[in-house]
Amino acid sequence: MIEIKDLHKNFDDLEVLKGVDLTIRPAEVISILGGSGSGKSTMLRCINGLEEISSGSVVVDGLDVTKKDELKAVRKKCATVFQQFDLYPHLKVIENITLAPVQVLGVSKTDATNKARALLESVGLGDKADVYPAQLSGGQKQRVGICRALAVGPDYILLDEVTSSLDPEMTAEVLEILKNLANDGMTMISVTHEIEFAREISNRIVFLDQGKILCDLPTADFFSADGGMADPRIAKFLSKMGTGS
Amino acid sequence: MPDLSAMLEHLPAFWGGFLVTAEISVLSIIGSFIVGLIVALMRVSEAKAARLFALCYVDVFRNIPFLVLIFFAYYGLPEVGVYIDAFWTGCLALSIAVGAYVTETLRAGIVNIDKGIIEVAKSFGFGRIKLYTKIILPIAITSSIRPLGSVFINLILTTSILSAITLGELTSASKIIASTTFRPFEVYVFLVIFYGALTFALSALIATWHKHLNRYNEV
Numbered sequence: 001m002i003e004i005k006d007l008h009k010n011f012d013d014l015e016v017l018k019g020v021d022l023t024i025r026p027a028e029v030i031s032i033l034g035g036s037g038s039g040k041s042t043m044l045r046c047i048n049g050l051e052e053i054s055s056g057s058v059v060v061d062g063l064d065v066t067k068k069d070e071l072k073a074v075r076k077k078c079a080t081v082f083q084q085f086d087l088y089p090h091l092k093v094i095e096n097i098t099l100a101p102v103q104v105l106g107v108s109k110t111d112a113t114n115k116a117r118a119l120l121e122s123v124g125l126g127d128k129a130d131v132y133p134a135q136l137s138g139g140q141k142q143r144v145g146i147c148r149a150l151a152v153g154p155d156y157i158l159l160d161e162v163t164s165s166l167d168p169e170m171t172a173e174v175l176e177i178l179k180n181l182a183n184d185g186m187t188m189i190s191v192t193h194e195i196e197f198a199r200e201i202s203n204r205i206v207f208l209d210q211g212k213i214l215c216d217l218p219t220a221d222f223f224s225a226d227g228g229m230a231d232p233r234i235a236k237f238l239s240k241m242g243t244g245s
Numbered sequence: 246m247p248d249l250s251a252m253l254e255h256l257p258a259f260w261g262g263f264l265v266t267a268e269i270s271v272l273s274i275i276g277s278f279i280v281g282l283i284v285a286l287m288r289v290s291e292a293k294a295a296r297l298f299a300l301c302y303v304d305v306f307r308n309i310p311f312l313v314l315i316f317f318a319y320y321g322l323p324e325v326g327v328y329i330d331a332f333w334t335g336c337l338a339l340s341i342a343v344g345a346y347v348t349e350t351l352r353a354g355i356v357n358i359d360k361g362i363i364e365v366a367k368s369f370g371f372g373r374i375k376l377y378t379k380i381i382l383p384i385a386i387t388s389s390i391r392p393l394g395s396v397f398i399n400l401i402l403t404t405s406i407l408s409a410i411t412l413g414e415l416t417s418a419s420k421i422i423a424s425t426t427f428r429p430f431e432v433y434v435f436l437v438i439f440y441g442a443l444t445f446a447l448s449a450l451i452a453t454w455h456k457h458l459n460r461y462n463e464v
């Protein structure tokens with residue numbers, strides 16, 4: 001369980017998160033929506049300590065991310081997939097996936113490689129194990145990014161606009177994979193602009209506005225006329241994103 | 246008339262000097278790389294004192310003429326009881342002086358790495374040591390290999406200055422041959438060829454290595 005309580009985050013004078021409370025239970029899939037600059041990425045980055053929190057608390061399965069050794073354990077539980085893929089350019093696809101299991105978790109090289117091959121196979125990239133990231137398309141890179149995250153056997157997957165750098169066709173192939181993961185019961189926190197995708201995979205939708213949670217509703221309620229849509233800011237956001245029927 | 250064949254009988258003397266130059270070059274390249282690597286890591290470290298030390302080191306050694314540095318080490322240090330022979334004075338001075346340039350080259354390679362890649366590694370729980378050995382340094386060294394090559398070629402050329410502290414390397418050997426044969430033209434043509442052979446060999450090595458390290462950038 002991830003428990004975020006009264007989370008504040010400042011960058012110097014700029015207050016980006018102004019008291020966020022959010023609890024994520026196992027097997028939940030949560031989508032975080034909100035305008036640009038509303039603090040979505042910052043919130044996600046606070047969960048695994050990529051940003052130091054200014055006040056409040058973030059606790060993952062009882063581990064406090066502000067404590068150095070507990071943060072280490074948190075990082076082993078959470079795996080992130082980033083918008084820009086950020087694969088290690090100097091390592092082959094297979095090594096990109098096995099690096100953290102071998103170096104951080106101490107898995108044997110053989111076990112890690114076998115698992116990585118199976119993961120690649122499952123996302124349709126079985127033949128790309130031995131090429132370098134520079135030789136992949138964007139969609140293929142992101143599928144490798146997802147394999148890399150899954151390879152550490154995470155309890156939580158954090159996704160930050162993982163399809164924003166992809167064209168529609170590639171977006172579809174990546175979303176398909178994430179949908180399967182959600183169905184398999186993986187706990188996911190996904191920042192996204194893909195409203196339809198959010199609607200399809202999430203149990204809950206969290207709408208962030210200027211550093212505060214404007215609403216946190218079960219998906220069906222969020223999209224109903226007397227739920228989230230009743231709030232003009234949300235209705236406006238959704239109509240701008242081209243959905244919201 | 247210039248007569249290059251007159252040099253043939255002096256080839257052993259050239260060869261002796263060449264070997265000293267080659268030896269000191271190889272040792273100093275290794276030495277300056279180690280020094281440069283350590284100082285570059287200090288330069289990007291989180292510890293303020295280490296960063297300050299590294300910065301001073303680079304500034305000092307990039308601003309002392311190399312000739313002055315070796316005179317100081319070879320003629321100055323004995324006065325305070327430190328005796329090092331010409332060969333090791335040369336190796337040490339080159340390692341330290343060229344190390345300053347290696348530092349700056351590697352630092353550029355490190356700071357130019359995409360921040361996202363480093364964040365990914367952190368998010369997976371890589372500690373500092375593994376972050377550097379498995380990700381940052383391999384990428385930084387790969388991108389710095391060509392500029393490092395220029396630094397090391399300069400190092401080879403700088404070894405000729407060591408003739409000023411009586412080290413019997415290539416340039417001093419040539420001076421001696423020139424003064425005994427009175428044929429400076431032919432002697433210095435040979436000298437150029439010998440230096441050319443060394444720098445060419447290094448360039449070829451760097452090019453091969455560059456190609457090998459950068460294999461992942463090919464599409």
Ligand SMILES: Nc1ncnc2c1ncn2[C@@H]1O[C@H](COP(=O)(O)OP(=O)(O)OP(=O)(O)O)[C@@H](O)[C@H]1O
Binds near residue numbers: 035
């Ligand atoms: N390292 C930083 N230093 C200073 N300001 C920052 C930093 N990172 C983010 N910000 C600021 O914090 C605010 C929230 O940024 P954040 O990236 O969390 O927004 P977001 O909701 O993810 O937006 P987007 O949808 O555009 O990705 C922005 O105003 C941004 O400029």
Ligand SMILES: [Mg+2]
Binds near residue numbers: 040041042161
């Ligand atoms: Mg963002």
